[in-house]
Amino acid sequence: MSEYYDPETYPQAWNYLQTGTIIDQYMIERELAHGGFSSVYLARQLEDQVQVAIKEYLPRKLAHRTWNNVVTPNSDESKTLYLRGRALFFEEAKVLANLKHHNIVEVINFFKANETVYMVMTYDYGLTLDKILLKKIIPMNESFLLKVFNDLLNGIAEIHRQNFLHLDIKPANILIRAQHDPLLLDFGAIQSFPVAKNSNRTKVLTKGFSPVEQYTNQTRLGPWSDIYAVGASMRACLDYKPPVPAPIREQEDTLIPAVKAHKTKYPEYLLKAIDWAMAVQPEDRPKSVAELQQALNGEN
Structure with missing residues (x-):
């Protein structure tokens, strides 16, 4: 045997x-x-x-x-x-x-x-956001999105404060506990920041949620990389499906902006914040969690 x-x-x-x-x-x-x-x-x-x-x-x-x-x-x-x-x-x-x-x-x-x-x-009790979206267990609305993602961004800010990037934020890695309390899971892709140019770390890529700069060694990773994934996770809550992958959007962006696609259901400030976070090019996104949270709170 x-x-x-x-x-x-x-x-x-x-x-x-x-x-x-x-x-x-x-x-x-x-x-x-x-x-x-x-x-x-x-x-x-x-x-x-x-x-x-x-x-x-x-x-x-x-x-x-x-x-x-x-x-x-x-x-x-x-x-x-x-x-x-x-x-x-x-x-x-x-x-x-x-x-x-x-x-x-x-x-x-x-x-x-x-x-x-x-x-x-x-061990925490709850359901991951991807399962919630798949089975439509919790109705998506402005208050749910603001509660979950503002709290989640507080945790991400702490990661960035300690000079690390998560690099795998997606609904499957967001556990929703009681009172819509989020918990960020799975740090298998974590990297120190600034990321060394010749880093030998294995790339972790998730279609629809990873930004363009994670697909290449030519563009610098930073807090804006996690911010794209947060924006994409929020957009998934609006569409109930993953967004168009970033490399495809870079070639030809067919993703209808959230401010147009969901203008009848959500306030403009929230949709603008999601679109800003999901900008294809890193330089067009919020540079920090604080900037994105200000937009999510209607302060921009």
């Missing part, structure tokens, strides 16, 4: 840690989500039974889980990339452990085990 589980024969064992697995001081309850580089689990602290979320580094193109849960690179060629990614994941955990804000997911612990690394976060 192969030393690791065949994903076709044992799909469940391959994809995630099993219920009841104990890692460090936590017991896994179930998987919450997974992507190409990691999985997120609901777990409990053994000492006090408090629920937490645990993110495990496991890039499935580079590594696999063996029968005893040890994560191993797929080949000698993939080992270098795996180890570099693991180091970056650990650095991300260190950064997040020092980022404390009500609207930013809180990292309470991080550790190495099973030849990989784990990030432990507080």
Whole structure:
């Protein structure tokens, strides 16, 4: 038998840690989500039974889980990339452990085990904004948008104050808690700012939400890059679908401005703020969170 589980024969064992697995001081309850580089689990602290979320580094193109849960690179060629990614994941955990804000997911612990690394976060109840939009669970209106995105921008401002960029803001990474209280999730694309020109960080791109400058190494990233993603997330709330991807808009912008497309439902100041944040070229956008918040509050 192969030393690791065949994903076709044992799909469940391959994809995630099993219920009841104990890692460090936590017991896994179930998987919450997974992507190409990691999985997120609901777990409990053994000492006090408090629920937490645990993110495990496991890039499935580079590594696999063996029968005893040890994560191993797929080949000698993939080992270098795996180890570099693991180091970056650990650095991300260190950064997040020092980022404390009500609207930013809180990292309470991080550790190495099973030849990989784990990030432990507080577990919050709510629904991600993409699911809310898909099922139209909450009616979109001016008060909802202002509450959610003003609070979210407060958290983003703290990230920028500490000289970091999130670079993956989108409805799927915005958890809406009770009283429409947002929480920004998933800092897998985080970079320090100013970003080094020859940065070796893997690009994280989401069609419709990533600005044009994230697609190239020629244009400088900055707070305005996160601001585009915030504007695009707000526009998704108006249209109930992702906006036209930025590179397509750069070639030929067919996106009807919000001030025209939604003028009968929302006030002009709000729609103008969204259009400003979503300007294709970085120099045409707000340069800071404060500028965008002033526009959202009708102060421009």
